[in-house]
Amino acid sequence: MWSFVRSVSLASLVATTVTAELSFKASIQQEGQDVDASALDFVRIPALQHGKHASRLHRNHAKTEERDTISYSSNWCGASQHTTPADSITNAIGYFTVPDLTLRPGIPAPQFAAAWVGIDGAECNTTLLQAGVTTVVNSNGGQSSSAWWEWYPEAAFNIDGLKVKPGDWVSVNITARDETSGIVVITNSEQGTSVTMEINNGPKLCRRDVEWIVEDFYQAGEQVELAHFSDLWFVDSGATTDRGKSIGFDGATMVHLQDSDGSVLCTAEPYDNSNVVIVSHP
Ligand SMILES: *[C@@H]1O[C@H](CO)[C@@H](O)[C@H](O)[C@H]1NC(C)=O
Numbered sequence: 001m002w003s004f005v006r007s008v009s010l011a012s013l014v015a016t017t018v019t020a021e022l023s024f025k026a027s028i029q030q031e032g033q034d035v036d037a038s039a040l041d042f043v044r045i046p047a048l049q050h051g052k053h054a055s056r057l058h059r060n061h062a063k064t065e066e067r068d069t070i071s072y073s074s075n076w077c078g079a080s081q082h083t084t085p086a087d088s089i090t091n092a093i094g095y096f097t098v099p100d101l102t103l104r105p106g107i108p109a110p111q112f113a114a115a116w117v118g119i120d121g122a123e124c125n126t127t128l129l130q131a132g133v134t135t136v137v138n139s140n141g142g143q144s145s146s147a148w149w150e151w152y153p154e155a156a157f158n159i160d161g162l163k164v165k166p167g168d169w170v171s172v173n174i175t176a177r178d179e180t181s182g183i184v185v186i187t188n189s190e191q192g193t194s195v196t197m198e199i200n201n202g203p204k205l206c207r208r209d210v211e212w213i214v215e216d217f218y219q220a221g222e223q224v225e226l227a228h229f230s231d232l233w234f235v236d237s238g239a240t241t242d243r244g245k246s247i248g249f250d251g252a253t254m255v256h257l258q259d260s261d262g263s264v265l266c267t268a269e270p271y272d273n274s275n276v277v278i279v280s281h282p
């Protein structure tokens with residue numbers, strides 16, 4: 001037997017009272033085969049705070065004949081989709097490059113960017129099942145990246161044992177089996193390594209929103225400094241619903257990040273139904 005599964009119960013880690021005990025078990029695969037998971041470790045990090053997800057300014061942009069709506073957020077840029085009440089999102093996939101950062105001049109270091117895929121968290125603002133990669137660039141330009149998953153408002157976990165570095169192609173595959181259980185698979189395609197989390201008793205999902213995002217997130221109540229990042233493509237990405245409907249970027253809301261000074265720091269530019277590029281502005 002050379003397949004190992006690690007189980008982590010959050011019951012002992014979560015300080016606040018939770019009605020159900022979120023738990024997960026994780027495994028690691030190399031080229032699709034289970035391998036020894038003893039090096040796989042999860043480091044609990046404070047939940048990213050997503051309270052500011054709601055866009056502050058809506059502008060319906062008639063972009064030629066296109067149907068994409070543009071809106072502005074103070075902390076993220078990317079594409080956001082919603083289903084009708086008849087369709088529940090069951091799967092969301094994003095294939096993207098780990099953020100590759102350079103320092104934004106005149107702004108203190110360290111600087112950050114987090115790229116992720118998530119179900120809910122927009123119109124359904126009570127919960128969000130998400131996974132992605134965060135890169136930090138420090139004052140000498142050195143970068144480090146880490147993969148993580150989070151079922152907001154529960155804790156977030158860094159996935160130690162899945163190596164990622166700026167520019168690596170990764171995929172995030174999130175399955176909502178039902179409203180409270182799911183499977184998150186993060187793959188580093190450069191290395192053929194995947195980590196799979198099977199999660200139970202998560203905060204109840206609506207399964208109505210799906211998004212592909214670069215975020216200038218909050219840490220300990222403060223918004224981090226967003227770094228400049230190389231064009232970040234989400235390719236061959238999309239979502240599916242319980243009725244088998246495919247959802248791509250056509251008709252998505254393209255969210256641009258505008259800071260409190262009015263500067264637009266990054267924008268989402270649609271390419272086609274399964275590809276979108278997130279562009280950082282100086
Ligand atoms: C969440 O959505 C509800 C209903 O649309 C709204 O009343 C509430 O203000 C939202 N909360 C946040 C934090 O955006």
Ligand SMILES: *[C@@H]1O[C@H](CO)[C@@H](O)[C@H](O)[C@H]1NC(C)=O
Pocket residue numbers: 093173174175183185
């Ligand atoms: C995504 O993950 C689910 C659950 O593990 C799996 O059934 C599905 O085949 C995966 N999709 C892709 C495109 O890998």
